[in-house]
Amino acid sequence: MNEEAVDIPCELQEETGFAYTLSRVSGKYKMIILYSLTGATPVVRFNELKRRLGKISFRTLSLTLKELESDGLIIRKEYPQIPPKVEYSLSQRGQSLIPVLDMMCEWGNIHSNDPLN
């Protein structure tokens, strides 16, 4: 997992926030995690999240959630009880990405049936 921004030449990097956005959402599972915190059940526990994501490993899910949290995109709420309970949800900053995620989803819905796949 890369904490640094992708290295982009000046012309693109200085003029746009594109590289910044990419640095926060790129990674095999980041966007799909954010997306799965959208919708009807926006507060999800660790194992439920893992179940939703399918084949992701404990390790990768854990690391990715930490990154998303330290980037301020999700909120981790821990209940000090036994057995432990931790809930993840989108922060306000994370919620501001929802329009982008929705748009990507819609693009896929439209174009996955194009003659040219």
Add this chain to the structure above:
Amino acid sequence: MNEEAVDIPCELQEETGFAYTLSRVSGKYKMIILYSLTGATPVVRFNELKRRLGKISFRTLSLTLKELESDGLIIRKEYPQIPPKVEYSLSQRGQSLIPVLDMMCEWGNIHSNDPLN
């Protein structure tokens, strides 16, 4: 480079086109390549594209462009002359991604200055 869609469990995969979109735009340089074909100079030659992208290697740029072309997102126009000349541009399908790309860029512009980076 992966030709197959990311493996997503049924609940997410069947209901949404999100996984489909991800499978077409994920990769270290795909989105930034698409984005760099947006804007003032939307028809770009191979080496100029390489220059714009900075540190990408010949090999990676070549492979990525092939994938984008076979996914119908960009158009490759070859001029049979010596020295060779090849121009890349967004297809209609690729242009339909511009709103998503613009939104991502704008999100970065807004949030790269947040107190929480």
Add this chain to the structure above:
DNA sequence: CGGAATCCTCTAAGATACTG
């Protein structure tokens, strides 16, 4: 239950050299 720690695999991407 929700992880952390350890070790390991695999592939996307890089470096370099060459060519029509």
Add this chain to the structure above:
DNA sequence: CAGTATCTTAGAGGATTCCG
């Protein structure tokens, strides 16, 4: 100029085990 062909490598991600 616009690529291929080889070979190499980093590091993201997986599998397994252990813990409070």
